[in-house]
Amino acid sequence: xxxxxxxxxxxxxxxxxxxxxxxxxxxxxxxxxxxxxxxxxxxxxxxxxxxxxxxxxxxxxxxxxxxxxxxxxxxxxxxxx
Amino acid sequence: xxxxxxxxxxxxxxxxxxxxxxxxxxxxxxxxxxxxxxxxxxxxxxxxxxxxxxxxxxxxxxxxxxxxxxxxxxxxxxxxxxxxxxxxxxxxxxxxxxxxxxxxxxxxxxxxxxxxxxxxxxxxxxxxxxxxxxxxxxxxxxxxxxxxxxxxxxxxxxxxxxxxxxxxxxxxxxxxxxxxxxxxxxxxxxxxxxxxxxxxxxxxxxxxxxxxxxxxxxxxxxxxxxxxxxxxxxxxxxxxxxxxxxxxxxxxxxxxxxxxxxxxxxxxxxxxxxxxxxxxxxxxxxxxxxxxxxxxxxxxxxxxxxxxxxxxxxxxxxxxxxxxxxxxxxxxxxxxxxxxxxxxx
Numbered sequence: 072x073x074x075x076x077x078x079x080x081x082x083x084x085x086x087x088x089x090x091x092x093x094x095x096x097x098x099x100x101x102x103x104x105x106x107x108x109x110x111x112x113x114x115x116x117x118x119x120x121x122x123x124x125x126x127x128x129x130x131x132x133x134x135x136x137x138x139x140x141x142x143x144x145x146x147x148x149x150x151x152x
Numbered sequence: 153x154x155x156x157x158x159x160x161x162x163x164x165x166x167x168x169x170x171x172x173x174x175x176x177x178x179x180x181x182x183x184x185x186x187x188x189x190x191x192x193x194x195x196x197x198x199x200x201x202x203x204x205x206x207x208x209x210x211x212x213x214x215x216x217x218x219x220x221x222x223x224x225x226x227x228x229x230x231x232x233x234x235x236x237x238x239x240x241x242x243x244x245x246x247x248x249x250x251x252x253x254x255x256x257x258x259x260x261x262x263x264x265x266x267x268x269x270x271x272x273x274x275x276x277x278x279x280x281x282x283x284x285x286x287x288x289x290x291x292x293x294x295x296x297x298x299x300x301x302x303x304x305x306x307x308x309x310x311x312x313x314x315x316x317x318x319x320x321x322x323x324x325x326x327x328x329x330x331x332x333x334x335x336x337x338x339x340x341x342x343x344x345x346x347x348x349x350x351x352x353x354x355x356x357x358x359x360x361x362x363x364x365x366x367x368x369x370x371x372x373x374x375x376x377x378x379x380x381x382x383x384x385x386x387x388x389x390x391x392x393x394x395x396x397x398x399x400x401x402x403x404x405x406x407x408x409x410x411x412x413x414x415x416x417x418x419x420x421x422x423x424x425x426x427x428x429x430x431x432x433x434x435x436x437x438x439x440x441x442x443x444x445x446x447x448x449x450x451x452x453x454x455x456x457x458x459x460x461x462x463x464x465x466x467x468x469x470x471x472x473x474x475x476x477x478x479x480x481x482x483x484x485x486x487x488x489x490x491x492x493x494x495x496x497x
Binding site (some may be wrong): 095098102103105106107109110111112113115116117118122123124126127130131134135137138142143144145146147 | 155156157160213214216217218220221224225228229385388389392393394395396397398399400402403406407410411414415417418420421493495
């Protein structure tokens with residue numbers, strides 16, 4: 072991998088990592104009101120679902136970049152056993 | 153100071169780390185075989201003092217986003233049949249509703265012990281029959297020198313694909329054939345019922361897609377992630393509507409499981425197809441022993457056999473949970489080992 076490519080990948084990883092940290096710090100700080108709000112039942116069911124989608128989007132990107140950055144990539148069909 | 157709702161526990165660093173790690177291993181197995189990571193999470197949360205219903209609800213709320221990320225990842229490798237996954241998932245939702253009703257009826261009639269006995273017997277029966285068959289087939293495929301080439305469609309699947317029922321035929325790319333929806337309906341319902349009972353519908357869903365419909369194991373396990381997403385989303389709506397989801401637990405487990413599910417998905421590109429069956433069959437057979445150990449405990453609680461000593465009950469419960477954790481960890485080790493060998497090759 073060229074140095075430039077590696078640098079871009081590192082920046083992308085750090086950016087997604089920053090978003091993930093932001094989300095989890097937010098969850099930690101707002102723990103009690105958030106838990107109360109999402110546990111009310113009824114139409115607030117949208118809360119846990121929206122949060123789950125948001126976390127999966129951000130953290131999903133981060134974890135994808137993480138393994139890629141470590142060099143753990145899928146084996147392409149062309150070189151499959 | 154505002155306190156947490158009464159049925160939600162306080163979280164500490166070690167609890168969080170424990171859930172993160174269990175989430176990672178569960179995600180790894182799910183990313184690889186399409187399912188199977190969830191069954192250990194509910195007891196793991198309950199061991200921290202989380203009430204059963206909150207554990208089930210929070211597990212469900214982490215399951216659907218994990219399955220979504222896993223299926224999107226595996227779709228990039230061309231392993232997902234979205235159409236089959238969504239149709240199967242919708243049928244599975246019906247199964248979840250029926251399964252939940254059956255559970256409720258058993259709990260109301262026979263109490264918690266009766267419900268636990270039913271769950272354990274379902275584990276033993278399904279894992280004993282389907283799990284042994286999957287493991288046998290995996291070992292047979294392993295011996296076959298051509299196992300890395302395209303998998304052969306079995307007799308049952310060829311028969312299912314040959315049946316033409318007007319107005320119900322749908323083409324699926326994973327099967328490279330048209331199959332009647334009337335064959336998918338019972339499989340989906342059974343998958344949903346199992347998911348509502350033991351939290352892992354994939355132990356019927358994946359073998360069903362492989363042996364009854366004729367999907368290759370890689371596509372079946374990847375498509376099961378779509379089914380898990382549909383079922384998980386439906387289940388989360390149901391539980392969140394009643395206010396049972398502890399969003400903190402769900403997001404902590406998700407933090408670990410997304411690392412795992414991505415790695416498990418990548419792992420599928422390194423291994424021969426029989427490895428999916430091998431990991432699934434092995435986990436199923438080991439878990440079978442875990443649940444079988446608990447059967448005498450519930451029988452004794454229902455006074456169907458002599459009352460067991462309190463110490464013995466505790467030992468059996470601990471050993472049962474340990475075997476479950478071992479099953480999942482053993483599956484994870486096989487996956488990581490296979491990936492390691494694949495990368496070196």
